[in-house]
Amino acid sequence: MKKFDPASSIQDLLQFGEFGDVNPSITDSATYSFMEAKTMVDTFHGETEGCFLYSRHWNPSNKYLADALAAMEGTEAAWVTGSGMGAITSAILQLVNTGDHIVSSITTYGGTFAFLKNYLPKFNIEVSFVDITNLDEVKKAMRPNTKIIYTETMTNPMLNISDLPELSKIADTVGAKLMVDNTFTPMIITPIKHGAHIVVYSMTKFINGKNDCVAGAICGTMDYINSLSDVNSGTAMLLGPVLDPMRSSSILKNIHTLHIRMKQHSANAMYLALKFKEIGLKFVYTGMPECKGHDLMKKMMNPEFGFGGMIAIDMQTAVRASLLMEMMQKQGVGYLAVSLGYFKTLFSNSGKSTSSEVPEETQKEMGLSEGLVRFSVGLDNDIERTFDKIHYCLKELKFV
Numbered sequence: 516m517k518k519f520d521p522a523s524s525i526q527d528l529l530q531f532g533e534f535g536d537v538n539p540s541i542t543d544s545a546t547y548s549f550m551e552a553k554t555m556v557d558t559f560h561g562e563t564e565g566c567f568l569y570s571r572h573w574n575p576s577n578k579y580l581a582d583a584l585a586a587m588e589g590t591e592a593a594w595v596t597g598s599g600m601g602a603i604t605s606a607i608l609q610l611v612n613t614g615d616h617i618v619s620s621i622t623t624y625g626g627t628f629a630f631l632k633n634y635l636p637k638f639n640i641e642v643s644f645v646d647i648t649n650l651d652e653v654k655k656a657m658r659p660n661t662k663i664i665y666t667e668t669m670t671n672p673m674l675n676i677s678d679l680p681e682l683s684k685i686a687d688t689v690g691a692k693l694m695v696d697n698t699f700t701p702m703i704i705t706p707i708k709h710g711a712h713i714v715v716y717s718m719t720k721f722i723n724g725k726n727d728c729v730a731g732a733i734c735g736t737m738d739y740i741n742s743l744s745d746v747n748s749g750t751a752m753l754l755g756p757v758l759d760p761m762r763s764s765s766i767l768k769n770i771h772t773l774h775i776r777m778k779q780h781s782a783n784a785m786y787l788a789l790k791f792k793e794i795g796l797k798f799v800y801t802g803m804p805e806c807k808g809h810d811l812m813k814k815m816m817n818p819e820f821g822f823g824g825m826i827a828i829d830m831q832t833a834v835r836a837s838l839l840m841e842m843m844q845k846q847g848v849g850y851l852a853v854s855l856g857y858f859k860t861l862f863s864n865s866g867k868s869t870s871s872e873v874p875e876e877t878q879k880e881m882g883l884s885e886g887l888v889r890f891s892v893g894l895d896n897d898i899e900r901t902f903d904k905i906h907y908c909l910k911e912l913k914f915v
């Protein structure tokens with residue numbers, strides 16, 4: 516049998532709109548009517564198939580997008596949220612009670628780190644931060660009350676790769692769930708196929724790819740997704756980080772071009788990586804055989820989508836990083852901006868921006884250089900020309 520193909524899986528999903536529309540109609544309603552009062556009561560108790568009650572609970576437009584995500588991830592179900600943080604926090608809170616314990620990668624998105632480190636202690640939920648690439652350290656951190664191992668497939672911003680099959684085995688020893696943020700590598704890696712129990716996304720990034728909204732997603736078993744939306748105890752239902760159906764509709768259209776975009780992001784990033792090597796820059800790109808996570812990524816990836824669009828280069832100091840980024844923006848390489856997965860190239864200094872929630876000594880511990888410039892490589896048609904611009908900046912600044 517052919518390996519799982521997330522792009523074909525989405526393509527095979529035919530979603531007929533109310534009038535046979537090929538782009539399903541947007542359901543622009545907060546509430547829904549019932550012909551019979553009893554059906555409403557049954558819907559409240561989750562006992563009716565295909566009935567909608569209220570849009571914080573479920574909305575048809577959100578359901579179309581969630582179904583496409585479940586197809587892409589090979590999960591039974593999915594849920595969509597108003598932001599990546601809405602997805603991550605709901606997914607975590609659904610699984611932990613006061614007194615529980617979480618083991619997390621020390622390198623995660625800054626907001627996730629802040630939530631785990633500063634927010635969860637309010638509920639007496641303890642988090643042990645580990646080097647997720649050191650499996651012995653992960654094993655040692657596990658406790659009988661560990662409910663989640665949390666990591667990112669490709670971690671932000673150091674671009675380490677998590678060994679999902681091994682982490683899944685470790686989680687299973689205490690009945691914990693392996694929760695994986697796959698924001699950097701949609702389609703490239705399908706975490707569920709490697710033992711992850713729950714996959715979370717910031718759809719703000721590659722999945723939507725247009726930088727016109729924030730959105731998130733949670734993919735998992737039907738039971739788990741139903742538990743999130745339970746009217747009495749569901750975190751997503753009760754905290755209410757719902758996605759607007761207008762946005763669901765636009766993201767659904769963008770998801771159908773995700774495979775083409777991922778291939779182009781990857782091809783462009785690979786081109787730049789090879790050039791960076793030629794001119795002797797210090798950088799991380801998982802597509803390079805000498806990169807620490809390369810072999811592991813090769814084992815897990817759906818190969819046709821490449822190694823992704825993320826490259827980090829080390830400019831040693833924050834001052835040098837700033838000079839380079841400002842000049843690259845003036846030369847039209849792309850934007851000096853946080854975020855990623857956009858059609859234009861974006862670059863930012865991780866230590867001073869998206870990882871600034873991580874205290875400086877922790878940044879050192881995780882090997883994050885203050886001069887790290889993280890690139891999200893765009894969909895440029897002529898990437899050679901883009902490289903020439905970057906090279907020009909590096910030469911002008913006497914950095915190469």
Ligand SMILES: *Cc1c(COP(=O)(O)O)cnc(C)c1O
Pocket residue numbers: 598599600601624626627667671696698699716717718719720729730731
């Ligand atoms: C951006 C990002 C998030 C947060 O998502 P929002 O949509 O901004 O809430 C979480 N994880 C990763 C890896 C991210 O890049």
